[in-house]
Amino acid sequence: MIDIAKSQRLILEATPVLGRESVPLIDALKRVLAQDIVVTEDIPAANISALDGYAVQQASLRGISKQDPARLKIIGESPAGKPCDAVVGVDEAVRIMTGGMMPEGADTVIKTENTMEDGGYMICHSAQKRGSGIRVRGESLKKGEIALYTGDIIRPLEIGALAKLRHAYVYVYRKPLVAILATGDELTDFHEPATPWKTMCSNLYALAAQVIDAGAIPLCLGIVQDNLKSQQEVLSEALRADVIITSGGSSKGKYDLVHKAFAALGMKTKFSSIFVKPGKPTIFGTIKNSMIFGLPGNSTAAMLSFEQFIRPALLKMMGHPNVSSASCGNDDMQYQSALFSQIDSFNYEQGGNKEHQMPSLVPLGRTLPGNGSHLIKQKQGAKTAPDLLKPIAGKTFGVKIAAH
Amino acid sequence: MIDIAKSQRLILEATPVLGRESVPLIDALKRVLAQDIVVTEDIPAANISALDGYAVQQASLRGISKQDPARLKIIGESPAGKPCDAVVGVDEAVRIMTGGMMPEGADTVIKTENTMEDGGYMICHSAQKRGSGIRVRGESLKKGEIALYTGDIIRPLEIGALAKLRHAYVYVYRKPLVAILATGDELTDFHEPATPWKTMCSNLYALAAQVIDAGAIPLCLGIVQDNLKSQQEVLSEALRADVIITSGGSSKGKYDLVHKAFAALGMKTKFSSIFVKPGKPTIFGTIKNSMIFGLPGNSTAAMLSFEQFIRPALLKMMGHPNVSSASCGNDDMQYQSALFSQIDSFNYEQGGNKEHQMPSLVPLGRTLPGNGSHLIKQKQGAKTAPDLLKPIAGKTFGVKIAAH
Numbered sequence: 001m002i003d004i005a006k007s008q009r010l011i012l013e014a015t016p017v018l019g020r021e022s023v024p025l026i027d028a029l030k031r032v033l034a035q036d037i038v039v040t041e042d043i044p045a046a047n048i049s050a051l052d053g054y055a056v057q058q059a060s061l062r063g064i065s066k067q068d069p070a071r072l073k074i075i076g077e078s079p080a081g082k083p084c085d086a087v088v089g090v091d092e093a094v095r096i097m098t099g100g101m102m103p104e105g106a107d108t109v110i111k112t113e114n115t116m117e118d119g120g121y122m123i124c125h126s127a128q129k130r131g132s133g134i135r136v137r138g139e140s141l142k143k144g145e146i147a148l149y150t151g152d153i154i155r156p157l158e159i160g161a162l163a164k165l166r167h168a169y170v171y172v173y174r175k176p177l178v179a180i181l182a183t184g185d186e187l188t189d190f191h192e193p194a195t196p197w198k199t200m201c202s203n204l205y206a207l208a209a210q211v212i213d214a215g216a217i218p219l220c221l222g223i224v225q226d227n228l229k230s231q232q233e234v235l236s237e238a239l240r241a242d243v244i245i246t247s248g249g250s251s252k253g254k255y256d257l258v259h260k261a262f263a264a265l266g267m268k269t270k271f272s273s274i275f276v277k278p279g280k281p282t283i284f285g286t287i288k289n290s291m292i293f294g295l296p297g298n299s300t301a302a303m304l305s306f307e308q309f310i311r312p313a314l315l316k317m318m319g320h321p322n323v324s325s326a327s328c329g330n331d332d333m334q335y336q337s338a339l340f341s342q343i344d345s346f347n348y349e350q351g352g353n354k355e356h357q358m359p360s361l362v363p364l365g366r367t368l369p370g371n372g373s374h375l376i377k378q379k380q381g382a383k384t385a386p387d388l389l390k391p392i393a394g395k396t397f398g399v400k401i402a403a404h
Numbered sequence: 405m406i407d408i409a410k411s412q413r414l415i416l417e418a419t420p421v422l423g424r425e426s427v428p429l430i431d432a433l434k435r436v437l438a439q440d441i442v443v444t445e446d447i448p449a450a451n452i453s454a455l456d457g458y459a460v461q462q463a464s465l466r467g468i469s470k471q472d473p474a475r476l477k478i479i480g481e482s483p484a485g486k487p488c489d490a491v492v493g494v495d496e497a498v499r500i501m502t503g504g505m506m507p508e509g510a511d512t513v514i515k516t517e518n519t520m521e522d523g524g525y526m527i528c529h530s531a532q533k534r535g536s537g538i539r540v541r542g543e544s545l546k547k548g549e550i551a552l553y554t555g556d557i558i559r560p561l562e563i564g565a566l567a568k569l570r571h572a573y574v575y576v577y578r579k580p581l582v583a584i585l586a587t588g589d590e591l592t593d594f595h596e597p598a599t600p601w602k603t604m605c606s607n608l609y610a611l612a613a614q615v616i617d618a619g620a621i622p623l624c625l626g627i628v629q630d631n632l633k634s635q636q637e638v639l640s641e642a643l644r645a646d647v648i649i650t651s652g653g654s655s656k657g658k659y660d661l662v663h664k665a666f667a668a669l670g671m672k673t674k675f676s677s678i679f680v681k682p683g684k685p686t687i688f689g690t691i692k693n694s695m696i697f698g699l700p701g702n703s704t705a706a707m708l709s710f711e712q713f714i715r716p717a718l719l720k721m722m723g724h725p726n727v728s729s730a731s732c733g734n735d736d737m738q739y740q741s742a743l744f745s746q747i748d749s750f751n752y753e754q755g756g757n758k759e760h761q762m763p764s765l766v767p768l769g770r771t772l773p774g775n776g777s778h779l780i781k782q783k784q785g786a787k788t789a790p791d792l793l794k795p796i797a798g799k800t801f802g803v804k805i806a807a808h
Contacts, residue, residue: 029613046600080590083601099590101601156617160610168594186484186503190572196450197487197505206564209433213560
């Protein structure tokens with residue numbers, strides 16, 4: 001018996017960080033930077049004005065006062081976005097815009113609000129500190145500095161920073177391809193008619209959504225019948241994926257062939273059973289370069305196993321540096337599991353998922369609250385998320401390592 | 405002066421909830437349900453076994469014991485996914501799999517672990533409660549129940565639930581189209597050469613990323629020169645969008661034409677100035693059915709204004725029921741703004757963004773920590789996020805309503 005943190009570590013030890021790829025800047029959002037970003041040009045690239053006003057020599061303002069204001073000749077203009085060839089001498093001023101280049105000779109900018117114009121002259125009676133009103137070249141970033149680091153998560157902020165640094169494309173870690181298949185003769189899909197003895201393969205869609213939610217790419221291979229040959233065929237087809245997730249048939253029942261199918265493909269099993277309810281029958285191993293996760297068929301169990309074991313691995317593959325924290329970030333999940341157990345779960349009270357070592361961690365309330373509108377929740381008099389959460393809050397998990 | 409909550413309310417009052425559209429189930433992830441989901445068939449659709457074992461009449465087990473076990477004739481099998489035509493009488497049993505249909509006559513399932521097989525017979529010496537081991541028809545959901553509500557946010561859990569309920573397509577609220585343009589002769593884009601007097605239009609990319617991050621669709625219209633005619637042309641072209649965001653030229657400087665351009669298109673101005681630093685010059689109004697946001701050109705200011713004013717509006721448009729809380733969910737933003745201010749921001753110390761009523765809320769630290777790896781942060785000896793956050797933590801904001 002080891003706790004969930006240890007079992008996650010076991011998985012993460014077997015998890016590679018994938019290679020990098022170059023993507024258009026905007027597509028890098030929410031991905032992880034796979035290169036250090038070195039500043040190639042000072043920002044700003046020149047001394048520019050931080051405001052609308054007049055560029056002057058601070059010397060021209062010495063000893064001025066209300067009674068005896070400075071009267072400087074306006075010899076030109078430095079609008080934003082254009083070079084400025086004016087040269088400012090004593091008692092001269094250049095009209096300058098926010099972002100405009102400082103003209104030669106000028107060392108100070110006086111904001112418009114503190115001036116008046118009179119004919120071709122600028123009148124000013126309040127002195128200024130030398131250098132005020134100027135953004136100095138390289139003030140924000142100096143050439144050669146590292147602005148962003150490998151491993152940085154690219155949020156809108158970093159998108160802006162990368163654009164500012166003229167990175168139209170950036171290297172990020174590749175997204176894992178995650179094959180998903182569901183086993184079970186009782187399963188049916190949208191294209192098939194509904195019958196009382198079949199149940200929708202909802203895990204395929206829920207798991208695909210979890211894969212997308214984690215930032216990876218789902219490859220939905222659909223339903224595989226409980227028959228060794230077809231399972232082996234689909235699994236070997238699935239081996240081109242970085243990760244393979246199966247749902248159902250992972251326990252030891254008469255029709256549970258997934259173990260055999262995995263074995264036949266030469267899986268190195270890391271563990272084959274977890275003492276957690278729901279989700280005990282979870283298999284983890286590797287075949288060649290693919291990571292294999294055999295999840296239980298129970299919907300709640302499969303989704304929880306994904307969050308606990310697969311999401312952290314996917315995040316590591318995509319270069320996320322703080323996987324544990326990142327993977328715990330998904331608070332919704334507990335509430336989700338609570339709600340999902342109401343949509344479809346075996347009845348643990350009646351000993352459904354056999355051989356469980358622990359009481360159910362999933363509440364079995366009957367009411368279905370709207371997850372969005374509190375109004376609706378009140379109207380329905382349903383439990384609020386916190387209530388539904390309690391039973392699951394204090395998790396204790398364990399993993400049994402398969403002898404091998 | 406009103407606080408930020410009031411200014412957000414002002415915007416939200418003017419924000420419509422958009423219409424609904426039907427999308428493939430998996431594409432509904434992270435969107436908001438625009439229909440109540442009524443259960444059309446009981447789940448499970450029949451009485452089925454919750455475990456692998458034997459379906460029997462509980463009466464057959466009366467008074468059994470270790471010494472005097474029950475010996476029941478196995479008359480058939482009910483595997484998962486197939487109808488079962490066997491009829492179970494007294495002292496008879498049907499081998500049944502998890503999910504298998506309960507045969508007529510049987511009222512109890514005995515788990516395999518509590519039995520032995522002997523020839524064609526099943527031996528069992530532990531009694532069972534009547535009805536144990538069975539998932540009763542409609543136990544999870546009854547026909548006619550509402551499983552999910554309009555306004556529910558569709559997470560992987562709801563994807564699974566909707567699949568279980570056979571919704572291959574669902575109605576969700578439409579995503580707003582958000583036109584983004586940047587004004588300023590000092591701006592340059594990737595396809596143009598870098599010069600010392602130009603600066604990259606990074607706001608276009610940062611804002612597009614924020615729009616995507618909020619779940620909406622960006623329409624990047626690029627840079628517009630500081631010239632009334634071209635601004636009006638682009639703006640009127642942009643009016644087919646649900647939201648128009650401009651960056652730059654929203655203050656009252658000589659070259660700030662956005663006010664005029666908006667006015668010429670008949671904008672109903674709700675407010676034109678906010679007493680917050682950075683971000684004071686933020687314009688909000690409507691033209692026909694489009695919401696117009698004129699953001700300042702300063703990168704930090706523009707991104708913060710987006711988070712404070714535009715994100716909540718986009719969320720409401722997409723049907724999110726708890727916009728305020730949802731919009732405050734983005735904790736990263738403060739740290740982002742701190743980091744971004746280091747990438748490119750005017751120097752507030754030197755009175756950059758003129759006329760600000762409040763001291764800078766944005767720290768101007770020089771070091772750029774990696775946002776991901778703490779390791780890197782330590783190595784660089786950079787400030788950690790919390791440090792960078794402090795100056796921005798206790799926000800106070802206000803909005804000046806334009807007289808109209």
